[in-house]
Amino acid sequence: MSADLIDLGGESRSAESFVTFLDQICERFELDHAAYAGTDPISGTVHGYANYPYDWKSHYRENGLHRIDPTLHVARRSIAPVDWSRLDRTSDFEKTFRDAHDFGITDRGLTIPVRGPYGDIGMLSVTRGCGVDEWETLAARVLPALQSVAVHMHDTVMRSDVLSRALRYPALSKREREILQWIAAGKSQQDIGDILGISHRTVEVHLRSGREKLYSLTTPQAVGRAIMLGLIYPL
Amino acid sequence: MIIVVDALNKDRFGDLLDEMFQLRARVFGDRLGWEVEIINGREIDQFDRLDPAYVIGLDDDGHVVSCVRALQTTGPHMLSDVFQVLLDGEPPLRSATLWESTRFCVDTERLCRDGNTMKAVSMATCELMIGSLEYARRSGISDIITVIDPVVNRVLKRSDNAPYDYVGSTKQMGKVPAMAALLDCTEERINRVRAFAGITHDVFVADDVVRDMLDARHARSVAEAQSATEWLATVCELERPMPAVLPEDIQSYCRAQIENAQTAEERAAALRLVDELVRQRIHPAVHQLVSQS
Structure with missing residues (x-):
């Protein structure tokens, strides 16, 4: 994961930092706009952040487009990213995107749905006004990283509520802690595989899981947090 | 696929x-x-x-x-x-x-x-x-x-x-x-x-x-079911026994009973017998009885 995305897992979280994060997503993945929407059934709150132009955001809000926007209502029920070209051209779709077009917003986009453990659902939507071939190439290239970014953003937004944060205390397995401990000791993933007698890929999949459970985008951040939480020993 | x-x-x-x-x-x-x-x-x-x-x-x-x-x-x-x-x-x-x-x-x-x-x-x-x-x-x-x-x-x-x-x-x-x-x-x-x-x-x-x-x-299975029904009906039609509901000997016996009836009551009784036999599609025992007589 690149370091040019600010890590949201730290303590200071504000609407401003979420929008900044969306800006960075656009820059890093060559996108025009990004938006996040999520619902937290524990606190009963709905979160929404976007870096769309101010005029479009006001129009969207004032006209209640969030109530019909198919990129939210249809995509939230998928487990896979939903390319907007797959959405049925319903009247809701036409209404949302006819208005969007007037504000210079393209219908070339996709939504990544995220499911959390407590019935919470988040959606990261990204757009780019370009030709279909260019779009498909870009989407295929950035999807794995965008998946991780979407979950990172969702988890962090859900943790802005005290109760939800308490519930989401990182639950790492013995294997995940063990691997982070060896990372803290300066071992490479290859070394760790040899030490533990497991494949390189097994190390990778556990490290990725441990890192995401610690709300971190990079391994060094994950090691720092694991030490802070007393999950591994400082060396 | x-x-x-x-x-x-x-x-x-x-x-x-x-x-x-x-x-x-x-x-x-x-x-x-x-x-x-x-x-x-x-x-x-x-x-x-x-x-x-x-x-x-x-x-x-x-x-x-x-x-x-x-x-x-x-x-x-x-x-x-x-x-x-x-x-x-x-x-x-x-x-x-x-x-x-x-x-x-x-x-x-x-x-x-x-x-x-x-x-x-x-x-x-x-x-x-x-x-x-x-x-x-x-x-x-x-x-x-x-x-x-x-x-x-x-x-x-x-x-x-x-x-x-x-x-x-x-x-x-x-x-x-x-x-x-x-x-x-x-x-x-x-x-x-x-x-x-x-x-x-x-x-x-x-x-x-x-x-x-x-x-x-x-659509095909509906059509197949339809033609299967028609085919079945044809087959049943062919195999259905022809109206000889009553064997030849019983028919002549009954006919004789009706023709030889002396009174309206005897005639009515003969008709009831035919009706009864036809309804029951001829009980084998009755058949035997009639042919013996």
Whole structure:
């Protein structure tokens, strides 16, 4: 994961930092706009952040487009990213995107749905006004990283509520802690595989899981947090 | 042929899902003896209500021959909610790029019909594996954790699709052991399975094509049922006994009784006898009695 995305897992979280994060997503993945929407059934709150132009955001809000926007209502029920070209051209779709077009917003986009453990659902939507071939190439290239970014953003937004944060205390397995401990000791993933007698890929999949459970985008951040939480020993 | 059915298109493919739930009931309930809940011949659990994605294999007639179910590991899934015992009490892996796959099965009965051999089963299995790996890969997923039994584990190994590792340990789940295996969704793995099965074509088929095929089959079966009814009616017509309801001798006896009746009462009694005989389609005992007299 690149370091040019600010890590949201730290303590200071504000609407401003979420929008900044969306800006960075656009820059890093060559996108025009990004938006996040999520619902937290524990606190009963709905979160929404976007870096769309101010005029479009006001129009969207004032006209209640969030109530019909198919990129939210249809995509939230998928487990896979939903390319907007797959959405049925319903009247809701036409209404949302006819208005969007007037504000210079393209219908070339996709939504990544995220499911959390407590019935919470988040959606990261990204757009780019370009030709279909260019779009498909870009989407295929950035999807794995965008998946991780979407979950990172969702988890962090859900943790802005005290109760939800308490519930989401990182639950790492013995294997995940063990691997982070060896990372803290300066071992490479290859070394760790040899030490533990497991494949390189097994190390990778556990490290990725441990890192995401610690709300971190990079391994060094994950090691720092694991030490802070007393999950591994400082060396 | 592989189709992915999820919350976005399941309204169009209710018939496919119904067939799939019946296949799961036959495989997991009847054949493997898993402790699954079967209602009206369909195996459906709590995770089917969470809008999972189903990767479904179809035969040339559009019948379901294989299926598997995918869920995100970031939300509720089987390893986090019902299969923790497989993980030796450890928390499950949770990652944006890791999906869980469960309920992998193939309809060996249907595939082995019409003189087909296990080759057909192997091909259908490989096509489903290719379909699910490619679908995950296309969605930005890098790895799959799959809950399987030792039989499927052997099938994976035999198809050059061996898990690269396992999480937790094999445990008895009801009557059969289960384990959690890891598969990467890399092109190398997909190519290995493709090479093993000799499958080079695109395994996916468009929603519209499948819908047309199912609708055509439905129309065909209605037409077939219609012509079958007509054919049956014709056959029955031919085999129906010709009106000789009463054998020749009884007919002449009855005729004689009616003709020789001296009074209206005798005539009425003779007519009642005919009526009675016809109604009962001639009781053998009566027949005997009459011919003796």
